[in-house]
Amino acid sequence: MLSIDWRSPAAYAHTKTISAAGFAWEYLRRNHEYREDFLSASADEYGGADRLERFVRRWGLRFPKRSRQSA
Numbered sequence: 001m002l003s004i005d006w007r008s009p010a011a012y013a014h015t016k017t018i019s020a021a022g023f024a025w026e027y028l029r030r031n032h033e034y035r036e037d038f039l040s041a042s043a044d045e046y047g048g049a050d051r052l053e054r055f056v057r058r059w060g061l062r063f064p065k066r067s068r069q070s071a
Helices: 009-016 020-028 032-043 048-059
Strands: none
Touching: 032 048
């Protein structure tokens, strides 16, 4: 649960200076359905590719490839 007073304009002053991606994240992190979908998609270690793809399509997300460290 969030500890800020969502009715207070001061709680959202930072939204005037964040990027579109940052604003989208502020929305998503407060969305109950997104959090449930995220937990579901990230909990499945085996066969999770389809679930992850549905998650990505539903929420319009993109995940850039992570760089790999050389062994």
